[in-house]
Amino acid sequence: MIIKQRTKPVMIDVDEGLLRRLPLNHRKRKKVADDLAIRQVGFQGEEAIDYYLDKLPKQHLHIFNDIRIKNRKYHFQMDTLLLTPSFALIIEIKSLVGTLIFDTNTKQFIRVYHGVEEGFQDPIMQVEEQREQLIDWLCNYQLDSLPIEYVVGISNPATIIKANPGSEHIYDFVLHFDYLKQKYLELKKKYPEPQLDNQQIKLLGQQLIQSHTPLIEDIHTLYGISEHDIQRGVFCPVCKNRAMNKIYRKWRCPSCRFESTTAYQQAIIDYLLLISPTITNQQCREFLLLNDRRAATRLLTSSGLPFTGANKGRVYYRKD
Ligand SMILES: [Zn+2]
Numbered sequence: 001m002i003i004k005q006r007t008k009p010v011m012i013d014v015d016e017g018l019l020r021r022l023p024l025n026h027r028k029r030k031k032v033a034d035d036l037a038i039r040q041v042g043f044q045g046e047e048a049i050d051y052y053l054d055k056l057p058k059q060h061l062h063i064f065n066d067i068r069i070k071n072r073k074y075h076f077q078m079d080t081l082l083l084t085p086s087f088a089l090i091i092e093i094k095s096l097v098g099t100l101i102f103d104t105n106t107k108q109f110i111r112v113y114h115g116v117e118e119g120f121q122d123p124i125m126q127v128e129e130q131r132e133q134l135i136d137w138l139c140n141y142q143l144d145s146l147p148i149e150y151v152v153g154i155s156n157p158a159t160i161i162k163a164n165p166g167s168e169h170i171y172d173f174v175l176h177f178d179y180l181k182q183k184y185l186e187l188k189k190k191y192p193e194p195q196l197d198n199q200q201i202k203l204l205g206q207q208l209i210q211s212h213t214p215l216i217e218d219i220h221t222l223y224g225i226s227e228h229d230i231q232r233g234v235f236c237p238v239c240k241n242r243a244m245n246k247i248y249r250k251w252r253c254p255s256c257r258f259e260s261t262t263a264y265q266q267a268i269i270d271y272l273l274l275i276s277p278t279i280t281n282q283q284c285r286e287f288l289l290l291n292d293r294r295a296a297t298r299l300l301t302s303s304g305l306p307f308t309g310a311n312k313g314r315v316y317y318r319k320d
Pocket of ligand 1: 257
């Protein structure tokens with residue numbers, strides 16, 4: 001049973017918003033576009049696992065996709081977590097193509113692609129760290145007796161996995177998605193005794209969902225992009241013209257004449273993702289290039305965003 005579905009990473013929305021709103025000659029457009037491409041490939045790799053997870057025996061299996069939780073001061077993120085009454089399995093997903101070479105002696109992880117060698121962060125170390133963090137986090141709920149295993153799942157069947165001499169043990173836990181079922185069944189045999197009852201599983205699942213906080217990085221820290229670089233206005237979804245006009249309750253594109261009642265919604269989302277996680281009526285008017293305070297109130301109210309405060313003191317929040 002899938003308890004937490006995988007959703008598109010918010011950072012993909014952030015990159016897409018930046019490409020919409022940065023001037024066409026902005027020096028960071030290429031970096032943003034490159035990052036977006038990497039994130040999209042990663043997300044596709046993560047989505048590809050769903051087909052294989054669907055083949056696992058469903059009984060007593062709880063699946064959490066893309067879960068990011070805070071432990072002590074820092075967050076840790078797991079691509080997929082399988083929870084059963086007798087063990088948990090963390091799956092770190094890698095979408096790299098080419099040949100992946102693991103060397104646990106020199107602690108190196110190398111990808112060779114089209115004859116070019118490139119070093120990457122070692123996914124085994126990454127998933128071992130996630131395991132440590134999860135064990136530590138489970139202590140808060142007195143559930144640290146639950147055995148936690150991990151694998152690195154390689155999403156592309158054409159990717160070749162190699163271990164240097166002395167590192168062959170990595171084949172036990174670096175595997176193509178095709179072998180996930182076999183690994184899962186092995187673990188079920190290895191851990192026959194339930195450690196958690198139904199109630200504990202349910203509570204743990206709720207805690208995982210409640211503790212999940214998606215990663216939204218600040219564009220200034222991440223790319224060195226200032227909010228002054230972000231172009232304001234409601235953009236036409238058809239011709240991408242950057243200044244639709246508000247006429248009564250509609251937005252009209254002066255260029256292609258397209259009319260929309262909802263085009264402003266993307267602008268509010270862009271503001272909350274790119275500029276600030278909160279928005280006031282005045283900020284909304286400034287960003288949407290709107291003079292009418294009451295019109296801005298209508299738009300913000302109908303956006304369904306959570307808010308605090310009343311009248312002029314009202315602040316609306318991004319839904320995380
Ligand atoms: Zn247009």
